[in-house]
Amino acid sequence: MDAIVLLKDDHKTVEKLFKEFEKAGERAHKHKRDIADQVIRELTVHTWIEEKIFYPAAREAVPDTTDHVLESVEEHHVVLWMLAELAGLDPADERFDAKMTVLMENVRHHVEEEEQEWFPEVRKAMGRNRLTELGEQMEAARATAPNDPLQVPSAGA
Numbered sequence: 001m002d003a004i005v006l007l008k009d010d011h012k013t014v015e016k017l018f019k020e021f022e023k024a025g026e027r028a029h030k031h032k033r034d035i036a037d038q039v040i041r042e043l044t045v046h047t048w049i050e051e052k053i054f055y056p057a058a059r060e061a062v063p064d065t066t067d068h069v070l071e072s073v074e075e076h077h078v079v080l081w082m083l084a085e086l087a088g089l090d091p092a093d094e095r096f097d098a099k100m101t102v103l104m105e106n107v108r109h110h111v112e113e114e115e116q117e118w119f120p121e122v123r124k125a126m127g128r129n130r131l132t133e134l135g136e137q138m139e140a141a142r143a144t145a146p147n148d149p150l151q152v153p154s155a156g157a
């Protein structure tokens, strides 16, 4: 599969979970825990395959977008720490919904920048064959993703 199509599919999956979270009732603690756990899993795998494969390849193909890659990594950093906090937070805690709300704002902003400003340039520079090759590598790399968001490279620095 084309690397950019694969990443956009992941974004859609996460957005669906966000909408479900927003629809969940104030006291639907068990449901919201379940959604948050799925979000943690999806975004850990997604940031992992981006950082391991897509970001380095895109940076090499379009050196002009290096600043964008570096900012994206910092955005991942914040998101991954929030995911780690959410993993250990009781959904009945008054900070849980607020933390999810800020996480969703951060991720939506990040996704919009990736899709609107950056991916089109990468697509133009890489071409179809290279994107397909990267897509296959990312599909395979899903299996190597850690469970702990803090094990994704950008969480560390």
Ligand SMILES: [Fe+2]
Binding pocket: 047, 050, 072, 076, 110, 114
């Ligand atoms: Fe990203």
Ligand SMILES: [Fe+2]
Binding pocket: 007, 011, 046, 050, 111, 114
């Ligand atoms: Fe992404």
